[in-house]
Amino acid sequence: MFDVVIVGAGVIGSSIARELSKYDLKTCVLEKGSDVATGTSKANSGIVHAGFDAKPNTLKGKLNAKGNAMFDKLSKELDFPFKRNGSLVLCFDKNDINKLYELKEKGENNGVPNLQVLDREKLLELEPNLNEKVAAALYAPTGGIVCPYEMTIAYAENAYTNGVEFKLNTEVKNIKKTETGFVVETDKGDIESKVVINAAGLFSDDLNNMVSENKIEIIARKGEYCLFDKVAGSLAERTLFQLPTKMGKGVLVTPTVDGNLLIGPNAVDIEDKTDLSTTQEGLDDILDKAKLTFKEIPMRQIITSFSGLRSHSTADDFIIGEAEDVPGFINVAGVESPGLSSTPAIAEMVEGIVVEKLSPAKNEDFNPVRHGIPKFREMNNEERKELINEDSTYGKMVCRCETVTEGEILSAIRRPLGARDLDGVKRRTRAGMGRCQSGFCSTKIVTILARELNLSETEITKFGGNSKLLIGENKEI
Known part of the structure; x- marks a missing residue:
């Protein structure tokens, strides 16, 4: 029997596995894909949000800025690419500048440091390729960019070398509560565990609803992107958001840690949780919206387009904690943006729940350092x-x-x-x-x-x- 079974080897499941490898626990990660980071963690914006957008006193609001502050140490320990390039929320209408100050106040309530509202002249000094119609922007110097799948792989490798078992190509079919814990039924046989952690992303509602009467619903929210060649990477140094208006939320433009330029995403709720197709209509929409940010979009430098699916909870917040009616079953569900930014803090939060429940001894042989592939x-x-x-x-x-x-x-x-x-x-x-x-x-x-x-x-x-x-x-x- 395992002490802990984690379902899902995305960035959330892998980060929790790494935190639990600090203890003398027999831990296993189940993943239906052929590798770690095959779901949402392989296709998203790679943005480490500063934390000004989340509503205060929500889990998103509490965990975003806290998680953001943990990236410097983690990226050094685990050797994954991360850069604090800063972010700007661009306003193009002078009548909306007051909304930047509202965002600033919200961010300060969430614990985001050093937020500033910058005028047009300063913005064009910082980002000379901006559309000259820009009026002002909220500047968050703690904003950053990361490679989400390299981060996930780093977490998983470190967890594995510290004793966590990974079972890939293993799909969970059912979960049953027993007197001593759980039986997790998979297509490769049954697995017993004292505790189950549900980090199944888009399918976390299915797992919760197998064992709990308190049902949750996860909606697949598709976002489409265009990726540009590295020759276009210098078009922006910082991550550029558009201030949401009555016309919509807009799209982001950002450099990637690898030197490319990324534009997107849109947001379309879909029924098929495996649909990663892109559409001409969707790609045209994000490129058209990006024209508000830039003077010119280098269309000839687009090298690929792709889409990712986000796990949107109808509760409109992260769902983290032990199911009230199923002791030992811990949900980590509805982790959409700013989920990647909050990951280190989420993992720490779940670690606390498990430690309180199982009271494990420390793993005296735990090694926090992982070395990546020489580049x-x-x-x-x-x-x-x-x-x-x-x-x-x-x-x-x-x-x-x-x-x-x-x-x-x-x-x-x-x-x-x-x-x-x-x-x-x-x-x-x-x-x-x-x-x-x-x-x-x-x-x-x-x-x-x-x-x-x-x-x-x-x-x-x-x-x-x-x-x-x-x-x-x-x-x-």
Whole structure:
């Protein structure tokens, strides 16, 4: 029997797993996908919100600014990319400037430091590519950007090396309460646990409703994005929001930690919780709204579009805590924006609930440090030469767009919770994320994966399951 079973290996489940690995607990994470970060955590804005937007005295309001302040230490310990680039909420109508001061007051009530309202002249100094119609903006210097899937992988790897067990490709079918805890029925067999933590994202309502009479409802809210080539990345230094008006909320424009430019999202509630399609109408809408922010949008630099699904709760707040009628069943549901920003504080909150319930001893061997894959693209020539002398595979280029070497791909496969498919390699190394969108490197990566995993190339998938890339081999004539 496990002490704790966590359902879901997104950023929330993985962060909780890492916090619980600080204790002498037998913990297991169940994930129906082929890898960690295969749901909402792989496709979102990557924004670390300062905390001025959430309503005070809600969980969002209490946890956002607290979580934001924890990113500097975490990114150093776990070696994931994070940058405090600051954020601006842009106002284009002088009659709406009072709303910036209302946001500022709300942020200060939430504990957000150093908020300022800036005039037009100062804004154009900071961001010269802004639409000159801008009137003023709220500036939050603590706003930041992060790579959400690298952050998730870092959390999961550190949890794993500290003793947490991960069962991937394992789907929960039912949960039953017992006298000693729970039986979690999966497609790979039954698992017993004293405590169950529901971090199943879009499907967290299904899990809660299996055991609790207090039903919750999660709505899939789709957001579509356009990603621009790195040559457009310098168009904005800070994350640029538009002040919501009677015409709508607008869209954000932000640099990414990898140097690209990102525009989006819209927000459309859908019934199918697996629908990640994009639409011409949706993409046109976000690009049209972005024209309010910028003088010009470099349309020719768009390299891909994608969508992500957010877990919107009808309660309009995070749902965190033990179900009132099911002792030992802990919900972490409805974690939409600012969920990524609040993640460290959410994990700490759930840690407190578990520790109070189980009173575990400390894990004296806990190691908070995780080292990521060396990034060849970020090294100078001397560092590259030294690395190649140590391991010649770092001298073999695989992805030219993102400057990813064979050594990095081998590390992605061989490290704890290593990649087992093309998308797993992509999330760990960025191979295939450049301008050609894996047009040149995908065949090389398939060959490396097959060799390392001792599989046929026809068995290699894009993201697990039946997503096979090849259907057979050419016969010699």
